[in-house]
Amino acid sequence: xxxxxxxxxxxxxxxxxxxxxxxxKIIISLIIMESAVNLFLVMIGYRKDGIAPIMTKGMEAxxxxxxxxxxxxxxxxxxxxxxxxxxxxxxxxxxxxxxERYGTYDIKEMRKLKG
Amino acid sequence: xxxxxLFVAIPLGAAFFIPxxxxxxxxxxxxxxxxxxxxxxxxxxxxxxxxxxxWMGGWVPxxxxxxxxxxxxxxxxxxxxxxxxxISFLVTVYSIQYMDKFTAKARFYSLFLLMxxxxxxxxxxxxxxxxxxxxxxxxxxxxxxxxxGCQHEELEASFKYLILGSVGSTAILFGIxxxxxxxxxxxxxxIANVIGGDLKAIHLFAVALFISGFGLKAALVPxxxxxxxxxxxxxxxxxxxxxxxxxxxxxxxxxxxxxxxVIGLTPLTSYILLVLGTLSMVVGVxxxxxxxxxxRFLAYSSISQVGYVVLAIGIGTRFAIAAGLFHLINHAVFKxxxxxxxxxxxxxxxxxxxxxxxxxxxxxPVTSTTSLIGSMSIAGIPPFSGFWSKLLIIMAAVQAxxxxxxxxxxxxxxxxxxxxxxxxxxxxxGEPKEAYADAKEAPASMQVSMVCLAVLCVVMGFxxxxxxxxxxxxxxxxxxxxxxxxxxSVLGM
Numbered sequence: 001x002x003x004x005x006x007x008x009x010x011x012x013x014x015x016x017x018x019x020x021x022x023x024x025k026i027i028i029s030l031i032i033m034e035s036a037v038n039l040f041l042v043m044i045g046y047r048k049d050g051i052a053p054i055m056t057k058g059m060e061a062x063x064x065x066x067x068x069x070x071x072x073x074x075x076x077x078x079x080x081x082x083x084x085x086x087x088x089x090x091x092x093x094x095x096x097x098x099x100e101r102y103g104t105y106d107i108k109e110m111r112k113l114k115g
Numbered sequence: 116x117x118x119x120x121l122f123v124a125i126p127l128g129a130a131f132f133i134p135x136x137x138x139x140x141x142x143x144x145x146x147x148x149x150x151x152x153x154x155x156x157x158x159x160x161x162x163x164x165x166x167x168x169x170w171m172g173g174w175v176p177x178x179x180x181x182x183x184x185x186x187x188x189x190x191x192x193x194x195x196x197x198x199x200x201x202i203s204f205l206v207t208v209y210s211i212q213y214m215d216k217f218t219a220k221a222r223f224y225s226l227f228l229l230m231x232x233x234x235x236x237x238x239x240x241x242x243x244x245x246x247x248x249x250x251x252x253x254x255x256x257x258x259x260x261x262x263x264g265c266q267h268e269e270l271e272a273s274f275k276y277l278i279l280g281s282v283g284s285t286a287i288l289f290g291i292x293x294x295x296x297x298x299x300x301x302x303x304x305x306i307a308n309v310i311g312g313d314l315k316a317i318h319l320f321a322v323a324l325f326i327s328g329f330g331l332k333a334a335l336v337p338x339x340x341x342x343x344x345x346x347x348x349x350x351x352x353x354x355x356x357x358x359x360x361x362x363x364x365x366x367x368x369x370x371x372x373x374x375x376x377v378i379g380l381t382p383l384t385s386y387i388l389l390v391l392g393t394l395s396m397v398v399g400v401x402x403x404x405x406x407x408x409x410x411r412f413l414a415y416s417s418i419s420q421v422g423y424v425v426l427a428i429g430i431g432t433r434f435a436i437a438a439g440l441f442h443l444i445n446h447a448v449f450k451x452x453x454x455x456x457x458x459x460x461x462x463x464x465x466x467x468x469x470x471x472x473x474x475x476x477x478x479x480p481v482t483s484t485t486s487l488i489g490s491m492s493i494a495g496i497p498p499f500s501g502f503w504s505k506l507l508i509i510m511a512a513v514q515a516x517x518x519x520x521x522x523x524x525x526x527x528x529x530x531x532x533x534x535x536x537x538x539x540x541x542x543x544x545g546e547p548k549e550a551y552a553d554a555k556e557a558p559a560s561m562q563v564s565m566v567c568l569a570v571l572c573v574v575m576g577f578x579x580x581x582x583x584x585x586x587x588x589x590x591x592x593x594x595x596x597x598x599x600x601x602x603x604s605v606l607g608m
Contacts, residue, residue: 010289014282033282033285040292041292079248083248087251091281094258098271102267110267
């Protein structure tokens, strides 16, 4: 169920990227796609009533393995968010330059290239 | 194997230092960038025939289960490293004088080396998420490089490339997430062990995501829309890098590695690869025929030539994969040469329109001769390298009883010849145009690099003689063809 919602969010983002004509809306759709994937990664590591994956004093390895959430997806999400931030910053920088040149955010009016 | 991480660390370090010390003095950044790429090329040549695994941070596997991230040097990685470093060295030599017309040369080299670091990382990594990280490093650097001139076309092309590229990366990350959820590991060897060729529906969903993601990066035909805008808009050395190396490393190599060695090839996926390859081959060359912009023409022809490589990999026999890799390195050489030629023409005449050129043969003898060699090589005229690799791909298709695909490959090669005849006729032969009466030959560093690549167009043909073939191409094809045995060879090392 949760995974289906995640896929739906991904598809909404993909739809926005493909259909929207405004640079800013395209960028937002891209961010939605990235968030959908990040959410998916977090959910992989989720465990009901889980504890933080930190070994404390006096904890047995058995209970730790049985109860701690998987820390790897969290590390992955952190990395993916940083990469996503880099890409978004780059996209916005280019969109701003495009606005300076064309005076509009409408990609229909940016037609120097044949397509 | 302490040399393995240096393939990533050296360009990354140089990318950091060049803008710091080279800002005031462009010659210093030229020197540093060229020394870096030359060192990488020598290192890549020194590891031919060697293999090894480097565990980052000393996290070696316990009880056969990998704990940390590893870099794997095997024959396929060696082959890719040679391709990347060879082209990037010749391109930096070319950039010395070509990039003089741009300001901010130090930043150019910085982004360039960042891209090289990303590509080397993709070629070496043995960890699926690490592959994604390196792929994004190479991609982000290339987005910035496409927009380097900051004119209308460049920004527009870069935006389009960036959006489609990011959609591809997101699909790849999604696929990686699914694979992790199913196998509980990110190490490629360990994943191959766990899946063991037993594919379920959810794995096939991941395969679909990988094919569309890497297909977007490699510009295979239904996903190719960005390439004919992005590659021509970049400065010529970058076009050469993007078309020559980038789409192959982060597209085809990564796709082949994941499909063959990690998830395992099924008849369905190999058929998809065959169809995508043939489609790219045919559509690319047909779209190329009508182009008047020389760089746009070359970009479409890249799509077509990449189709050959994917077709050969899709056939899946050892002979076919070796032929495909052979075509991959040949295409890297002659397509970079042709892009550098187009850059030289633009440098001297200021135009990329084929209709406005003509009679440049007498004005620019070196550019014209090397371009003729490149065109003959890509069109498949013996004795140039392109002829041998195309012939071998067609032979491999016939041997695997894929007669229809073999016929398509032969037909496209004829069309390619026709398309490149047109290019040569319009640009270099015919009546000299008044407007370019004072066009001069390109400066020395550009000539050196073009001549080296033209010589390589001939020399590369010798990669298929038995001795060279057995050290470079056949072992690489063997690794891919043996598929999931990759796991035992990596974890056993």
